Amino acid sequence: MDKPIWKNRKVTITAAVAIVLLAVWLYSILSAPDLSGKVDFEPRKSNFMPVAQGTSLGSGAADAKGWTTIKENGRYALLLHEATGNVAVRDAETGFEWKAFATPEQLAKEKVSGLLRTNLESAFIMEYFTSSKIQRQIKNAKDEQLEVKYSRTETGFAADYHFKDIKIGFRMEYELTENGLKVNIPVESITEKAEFRLISIESLPFFGAAAPEAEAGYMFIPDGPGGLIRFPQKNILVGKGYEQPIYGPEYTGNQFPETNMAPLALPVFGMKQGDNAFVAIIDKGEFTAWIKAIPSGAVGTMNSVSAKFIYRQEYDRRLSLGGASVRAFQEQMTKQDRAVEYRFLTGDDADYVGMAQAYRKYMLDSEKITSKLEPVDHVPLDLTLIAGDSDWNGYAGYAPATTFPQAKFIQEDLKKSGVEAMNITYEAWLKDGSLSEKRTFSLEGKLGGDKALKSFVDSAHENGYKVMFQAKVTEADTEFVKHSPKTFGIRSIEGNVLIDGGWFWFNPNVAYNLTKNIGQNLKKFGVDGLQFDGIGSAIYRDYNPKYNFQREDTAQVFQQMQQYANEELGTNGVYFGNAYSLKYAKHIQGVPNDVNDQYGVDEMVPFMPIVLHGSISYNMGDGNVRNDYEKEFLKAIEYGAVPAFILTHESTRTLLDTYSWGVYSSRYEFWKDKLLKEYKDFDGLASTYDQPIKDHRQLSDNVFVTEYANGVSVTVDYNSKSFRVEKGGSR
Secondary structure, three states: OOOOHHHHHHHHHHHHHHHHHHHHHHHHHHHOOOOOOOOOOOOOOOOOOOOOOOEOOOOOOOOOOOEEEEEEOOOEEEEEEOOOOEEEEEEOOOOOEEEOOOOHHHHOOOOOOHHHHHHOOOOEEEEEEEOOOOOOEEEEOOOOOEEEEEEEOOOEEEEEEEEOOOOEEEEEEEEEOOOEEEEEEOHHHOEEOOOEEEEEEEEOOOOOOEOOOOOOEEEEEOOOOOEEEEEOOOOOOOOOOEEEEEOOOOHHHOOOOOOOOOOEOOOEEEEEEOOEEEEEEEEEOHHHEEEEEEOOOOOOOOEEEEEEEEOOOEEEEEOOOOOOEEEEEOOOOOOOOEEEEEEEEEHHHOOHHHHHHHHHHHHHHOOOOOOOOOOOOOOOEEEEEEOEEEEOOOOOOEEEOOOHHHHHHHHHHHHHOOOOOEEEEEEOOEOOHHHOOOOOOOEOHHHOHHHHHHHHHHHHHHOOOEEEEEEOOOEEEOOOOOOOHHHHEOEOOOOOEOEEOOEEEEOHHHHHHHHHHHHHHHHOOOOOEEEEOOOOOOOOOEOOOOOOEOHHHHHHHHHHHHHHHHHHOOEEEEEOOOHHHHOOOOEEEOOOOOOOHHHOOOEEOOHHHHHHOOOOEEOOOOHHHOOOHHHHHHHHHHOOOOOEEEEEOOOHHHHOOEOOOOOOOOEHHHHHHHHHHHHHHHHOOHHHOOOOEEEEEEEEOOEEEEEEOOOOEEEEEOOOOEEEEEOOOOO
8 A cells, every 4th residue: 555645745855955955964064164174375484593612711810809801882881700610790870780690699598499590690580300210309500410501692692501411402592782781592402412402591590689688679570460579578588489381381291270360461571689680581481481580489599580491391191091190291392492582671661561661662663563552532431342152051042142233232232322432342242152063154143143243343333333353263062163173173291182171172274274264254244353262361283293383383373363454354352462463553451450469469560551551452341340340440540541441232131051151241231321421431542542651650558540641641549439531740
């Protein structure tokens, strides 16, 4: 008996639907861009500095105390004490001398002994290990097995160090500059033999160190927006000092930080003693460098701040898939030149303001900051609108919080309410939000579609606003993303795909190709730029042999992503603002607004704002998510930030169980009046928007003044919770 006709039709229809779905799926796969393919720019090439040619120092040139003047340039003189290895730079105008380590008189007062003592009188501290033991060991310039050879160079002199027992050698080149001193460690000068391997070198660990009897001053560290550790000490010493990696830890060693400490955004540190100071800029090797600040009492009596260069990464070597691990060091040395440039400051310039201005000049002269702000009639408001997001497990789907028509309504309402300038960032807009498959460009359908997006952007442009879309292109959820982590994810030092809490990081090439895919598709809607999530606040290696990216390679790819956004769409922004992202950044969201508490920083100062202001605009966090509303509002005024809010049209409860859950109060209707009041307050600083910061100082308890190059000063009084803007004044 034949089957009923309707059953045959049902089978036919089902088969047809299946074929159509299969065809759509195959088309989406075949038409998707090759995200893991080559990039369309020239990768960074390793051009290592040549080892400088030298001649004999000669003899008979030393003075009665054993110091030889190696080179002079009118302002500074470079001196060497060959018998001890001490190095000094004398300021011809003031007579002040910066020495590599303490004088014999100061050392006589030290109570520490052994390595701790000899470290205090060494031009370097070197860590190494024996490959059969994997245990850190230390040597310094006072070691009996050290051979030292000095030679003159065109710009100063070189010291070639070689340890006879462990067969490790390297060179430190001392270069006298118009600003002070530069110390280079050419990677080509490093030699290793037998089973001994180099781990790290601290160059001039006690350069300019302040003894207890030194004039009052402080060590500057780039913690938060800037931090000072004062001496003589005001607070009880906690721990053994300050030691943090620039740009944060390296995750590919299977070590994930257990704290929420903010990373160091700038490769710079400094020292002030009375009317003399220096700012030290890590000119080469910052991607594998740490900054150390040791207050008196932690190791001897000296206050010191320095750089530590890492040549081999320490990591957790797993003994089994789910079991214990042991500490180990990478086999291959990270080949990078290392250099620290010391710029000396005197008189009124010998403070954190002078340090920041000197570093700003360095960044501008070396084109590591290339943007310049133009004068404005009104301060632009930073408005981030959360489109919505997916729930934690991906089961309930996408919950819209601000659709395109609602975003259009908000910006039009703010225009009517008096907001004359605004930059809008729209985030979590891809299909499925944070759980977007990211393989092909696809708008979240619940937000309103192409026409609604174009209408929102066009309306914003008519009102004089810019619209940026967030580009979350550096990481993805392993469970929901359509990309294979094995193909697209970065590898740890052991070769496995690096996964933390179910998330993995895209290889930088993938992130770049994703950026191009997003940018090309957003361009047709008239979007003004991309706000990058991740590339300004984190950096990592990739041990995948197909790429073998070091951190500086990743930074170069990130810069290319920023440059692409500028050229293709018009602008780009980043979060946090690590120094490598400043070359092409036009705006920074969330410049660090506090220091880390673990290390006893005495005072927070606006070092980073002084470096940025007038070149790159920035905010210091969103007004509706502050911990202390009034204090953080005034801090943003004091530090020259722009106003910022992160809002939704719908109730914040919409985001409660999604990946955007951390914004606890965001409804536009609730925050509108506070936003308008705050915008009006910030708008009073419009004349300072494009101006460099000339000075910052404390007038009295909880009262600070920030002065700009055009003579406008802003005084913030935390006692009365008020501020005032005035013209005139001088440093």
